[in-house]
Amino acid sequence: MAEPTTLPEPESTTTPASASRPRGLALGLLRTARPRQWAKNVLVVAAPASAGELFTTRALIQLPLVFVLFTACAAAVYLVNDARDAEADRAHPVKRHRPVAAGQIPVPVAYAVGGTLAVLAPTAAAWLCSPRTSALLIAYLGLQLAYCFSLKHVLVVDLVVVTTGFLMRAMAGGLALGIPLSRWFLITTGFGALFMVAAKRYSEAVQMAGKQGATRVLLTEYTVGYLRFVWQLAAGVAVLGYCLWALEEGGVPHTGLLPWRQLSVVAFVLAILRYAVFADRGAAGQPEDVVLRDRALALIGVVWIALYGLAVARW
Template sequence: MSTSEVESSLEPDETLVSAGPAAGAATATVTAPAPVEAPAPPRGGLAGGLLKLARPKQWVKNVLVFAAPLAAGRLDEGYVLGHSAIMFVLFCLAASAIYYINDAFDVEADREHPTKRNRPIASGVVPVKLAWTLGPILGVAAVVLGVLLCNPGTALVLGLYVVLNVAYCFSFKHVVVLDLAMVASGFLFRAMAGGTASELPLSRWFLLTAGFGSLFMVAGKRYSEMVLMGEEAAKTRASLANYSITYLRFVWQMAVSVTLLTYSLWAFQIPEGDSTLAWHQLSLVPFGFAFLRYAVYVDAGTAGSPEDVLLKDKVLVGLGFAWLLTFVLGVFHV
């Protein structure tokens, strides 16, 4: 496809950027949107800072708790939908607890980062001591509510999520490869919790798809950070000093390949019932093209904030809805 053809297929606000030698690859022209500008310091004083510190944009990740009930065809049941909604809220609490603790621990490094320096704690809007206090409270509250509102298995998943992510903040973020696995596990815990909350069985292909899809997102984020900041990236994320851009490229390319493979096996394993069309298999089309679209951002080094990419790219949003529609049609045997 020619450059002009690629340009015409994208949204008007997208521009051409060149992946230079810093990307560890031959100079090439790729299509991607302009990098997101550094956010302004939080408005609204302390309350606004606390809200921004909780990362509301990141809560979009928690929709993964609905994945297992949807795949099981049980999301239309009141009990299952209610428990899935509870898990969404509890993961918002748990994830916000981790962000409070992480930003309090990384405050000095964040102040050296071109965009993270505007985070509430690094900019001085939220006191460090307050974040250290609220973080553990939110984490414990999420686990306790998991027991009271769902079941012990759900509380165990939430507890493991909180404990492992706190360990990541303090230590594992500096361990090569393990740091990628730890972050990716957060997505996997979300997917698992949606099933455990309603005591639904979880397909091994579903879990593998969630796990390697998460690894793709994490490796793509790290790759983008290195492309954006170059040698300075290691100053704000120490583990990046042990990675090369070519290695991270290998990881996200391997991860997306395994994700598409396991999703294919999962889609062909699910019974189609009396459906007139093989909707689960057809869902592979928008699913695959969504990954190809997102990979454009990763390859160009502009996927450092996955939530911004996923929420602002109209084509990705459209592909997501197309995937959801075909999958739902398969689940309910239309």
């Protein structure tokens, strides 16, 4: 006796692949925006903090907004960069997993989303913050996009561009709030950023010694000795600038029972020396990992923040 024929079930009109496509695209765009790098944008609080105006009502409203706008600009740069380098990234053992290189995000989509963010962020800054903030974001985008397309292949200039990106972050909050930026703030922040950038490059150079194709081609044109010289020079100038600020007469008035400005020098120098240990070992390739994983450095950082806060606080 023949078994009854089982009729096939009707196919779903929405396949799992098509249903997950928008979600996968959104997750891919988020990954390309490099959420781990967003911590860098906290530097927008640097200028208001140095002026003792971090907790004013206006600062509490404006600074989160500046952080978001700077993050949007950085995401735009990452999207454009990954779209442009998609072919090269596919041949790289690590970068081939990036969403654009892996095909999770089509190249035209990456360009379109990046371009949209690059237009919207400065426009919103001009409307919600100030024209100066908008001009800074436009300058940041122009410089970083130039870096993506050509400047990252130019010796020394690549170090300067990356350092300038950090300095612009530190300046953004001050411009949004109309806070004058002191020469000591600019010197210490600029050379402090160069110290970390050069230490990162030095660590990459040490780790790739004797290897071929392990990292960016330009890095092979630097010598380890030169990069060591740069980060040591930058560390020295950053410390000097900070010391001159702390010992400057007629600066932020002394408040409290102790000379907080002078005491903060000890913590600042200790932080530089502790970070230099990892730079010298060639283990500062990921600055955020160094700061977050080394308990001693984290503790020194907390002490410095406390002392610095007491130094600039306006009671």
